[in-house]
Amino acid sequence: MSEQIRVDEFLSSLLSMCAPLEAFELPLLDAHGATLAEDIYAGERLVMRKGTRIRSTHIGLAASIGLGHLPTLPHPRVVILSAGPDLIEPGEDLTGSQEFETNSWLLTTAVREAGAIGYRVHSIPDNEEELKAVMEDQLVRADLIVVSGERGDDSFDLITRALGTLGEITTVDMAIEHSGRHNFGKIGPDGTPVVTLPGDPISAYISFELFVRPMIRTMLGSENIHRPSVKAKLEKPIASNSGVRSYLRAFLSEDGKSVRAISDQEELSTLADANALIAVPENATELSSGDQVTVVVLRRRYF
Secondary structure (H helix, E strand, O other): OOEEEOHHHHHHHHHOOOOOOOOEEEEHHHHOOOEEOOOEEEOOEEEEOOOOEOOHHHHHHHHHOOOOEEEEEOOOEEEEEEEOOOEEOOOOOOOOOOEEOOHHHHHHHHHHHOOOEEEEEEEOOOOHHHHHHHHHHHHHHOOEEEEEOOOOOHHHHHHHHHHHOOEEEEEEEEOEOOOOEEEEEEEOOOOEEEEEEOOOHHHHHHHHHHHHHHHHHHHOOOOOOOOOEEEEEEOOOEEOOOOOEEEEEEEEOOOOOEEEEOOOOOOOHHHHHOOEEEEEOOOOOEEOOOOEEEEEEOOOOOO
16 A cells, blocks of 8 residues: 655655765766766866766867866666557557657656766566566666656556566655556665656656656755756745645746736646756645646746
C-alpha cells in the first residue's frame, strides 16, 4: 500500500541518496562541459569557482595560466529504462492497443540537457524476471536509474515487483495533480539509486523536472540544483484541485512579470510549447487574473 507524500518530502528522500561523484583530473579538451571540482587560482586571485560548468572561456583561461588539466566532477551516467509490452518504437506501425514509446526519448534527452550522460533502454518484458535481468545488466554503467512504464497500472506493478527483488524499494503516491505513484530506493551491490516515474509523458516530464533533475545536479556538485523561479501575475484565471499541488504548463512573458497557462493541459504539445510551469499550492483551488503566482522557469524562448 503506497502512502501519499508531498513534493518537498519526496525530493528530500531522493536527494539523501545522492552525493557529488568523485572528482578527477581531465585534460583541458576533455574537461569542456564538465563541472569544476575545486576553486582555481592564478597566484592568490580566484579565477574560477568550484561548481562552475566548464565552458570554452574557462578552457582558454586555464590554458592562459599554464594549466593542462582541470579537476572535474564527472558527468553522472543515467540509464533511462522504459518498459511495457504494448510500447513500440516510433516509425513502426501501430496495431491493437499499442502506443508509441515516448518517455525514454523524452527523458534521455532531458537527462543530457541537465548535464548527465543518458543511456536509453527500451525493454519489452513478459515478466519480472526478464525485466530484472535487463536492470541488472544496466547496473554496471549507471550512477542513477530512471524507469517508466505504460500509462496503465500493469507495467508499474511489473516494474515494482522487479525492483523489489534487487533492493529496498518504497512506493509513494505523489500529492501532485494528474501524477500518481512513484518508486524510489537503492538496488544492486553498489546501492545504485533508482526512481520510477509515471507512464503519462506529461506527468513523467514534470516529475523529472521536480525530482530527477535536482538529483543529477547534486551528483554534478552544482550549487544551483533547481530551476530558477520568479513571481509573476496571472494573465487569466486558473483552477486546481484542493489537497494536491498543480504544475501548469505556461508562457512566461519576456520581462518575467506576467504568465499565462496554456489552454489545453491534456495535450502533449504543451511540453514543447511551454517555457515555464505555474506552481499552484495545495490549498489553492481558484486563482484570478492579476494574482501573483510562483513560476518555475524552464527556458527563455526568445531570440
